[in-house]
Amino acid sequence: MSDTGPGSASGAVPVPVPVPVPGHGHGYDPQAFPPFAVTVDLAVFTVRGATLHVLLIRRAQEPYAGAWALPGGFLLPRESAETAARRELAEETGLSMEVVDALHLDQLRTYSEPDRDPRMRVVSVAFTALVPDLPEPVAGGGGDADRARWVPVGEACAPAFGLAFDHGEILADARSRVGSKLEYSCLATAFCPPEFTLGELQAVYETVWDTALDRPNFRRKVLATPGFVEAVPGAARLTGGRGKPAALYRPGPATTLHPPLLRPTEGHTR
């Protein structure tokens, strides 16, 4: 995708519809079907400091030139949406395909409002990805990544931020999805490095949910869920600065959380 700019229907321009429109009622030309452009859009999240960030790219071309947008681009003729999403992600972040293939990618939903792209009919399959805080920031690596930046989701979601297309809506959907996913799936570990402390895992939950959690109860719940995390057997220590060294854990084999780890008091007594 590179030069065309990110976002839906990047630098492309409408192309005449080759065969117009099948009839709606009975009996239309079976040779006809309306063609669409299909793209992927990615909401890539990470936790930096104590804030949830999303990866955005500054658009080079019209429409929305200069505005920020979610990374993404067209499907190639023989690519599935997920394959295209991984390819785009590798291009935009500068990560290697091996790393990207191991990442957790989740299909969010497909956005297909007729006027979501002012130029033409574009249907976009949106994905969410969760990545650990990358040692080297994505920007500055050369190529596409030069226009990429991590932005706190709070800022990016604000209407004033002016995300291109319907990416504000996509981002809001993705954010709320990530919040719920933490409740009933194990993928909070996707935000963590390969080995992590329970404190770091708790910080992920607290950042995404924007709530404080009770540490003793949190560790009990996590350790009581079989397969969520497993202790790193060898010397288990690593320090974030002061304080007692913490034991290290790895993601376990489980993918879903039974029972779920619910957010506290989400409007109800629980």
Add this chain to the structure above:
Amino acid sequence: MSDTGPGSASGAVPVPVPVPVPGHGHGYDPQAFPPFAVTVDLAVFTVRGATLHVLLIRRAQEPYAGAWALPGGFLLPRESAETAARRELAEETGLSMEVVDALHLDQLRTYSEPDRDPRMRVVSVAFTALVPDLPEPVAGGGGDADRARWVPVGEACAPAFGLAFDHGEILADARSRVGSKLEYSCLATAFCPPEFTLGELQAVYETVWDTALDRPNFRRKVLATPGFVEAVPGAARLTGGRGKPAALYRPGPATTLHPPLLRPTEGHTR
């Protein structure tokens, strides 16, 4: 969609790609984008007797002529996927647009494997819909519905049943999604008539999950969740045959279930 037959890319035939393929690396013609056909597929569920059924349509044309498939069809040039899904649903079931507009439709996921349709590139947005056991069976109403039938999901999911395209996969995904949805959303009521008894609601859960539930505990959980159901104030009685008349309830304003109503012993102690 009518005559072209249901399912992905119904009766249509490949159309030459007008502008071939943008480059993958840097610098390609921004005028170019690969066109795709976009369809919707619907997994429409209902509870009949004590069995979960899905609406299927027998294909009239190749490929997979004579095989069963999920209802669906092309997006019109200015339709969103959801609008198309509702239109197709109305056409295939013979229900009025007013009824269909009130139904609960849920986007499942988008299927985009390059060879999922043997003729051409078709990207399909799949939806699930939950409908009450319709007083008049959908088949026999004339039009598309003549080829429609309710099939128990157990049969339809079996590989030997030979669903067209990747509809077996879609149906399996949809089924498992419906099972989880009942845990944390209120939409079990979508399977029920506008006014229903708690016994009927419990039967929905038992049918979809294929488990027995404790009646007293079930009613307590349901009634303890604010906004899940609300009692019909007037004379509250209706009999399914013998036994004490049951109170009637309506769906409440809530959409999510906090705390969730978890399936018993899904491999764990809970």
Add this chain to the structure above:
DNA sequence: TCAAAAGTGTTGTATATACACCCATGG
């Protein structure tokens, strides 16, 4: 020796489960 972070223990309350039991109706 103090602050900070990790980790353990305890306790009151809320919730869930598994029943036993009563009510109203049709046959």
Add this chain to the structure above:
DNA sequence: CCATGGGTGTATATACAACACTTTTGA
């Protein structure tokens, strides 16, 4: 009067939230 399904009560076990407490490190 009995079978069938609706509806209520309750004892026990369990889980969870809150918070006090100990441990181990850096400064």
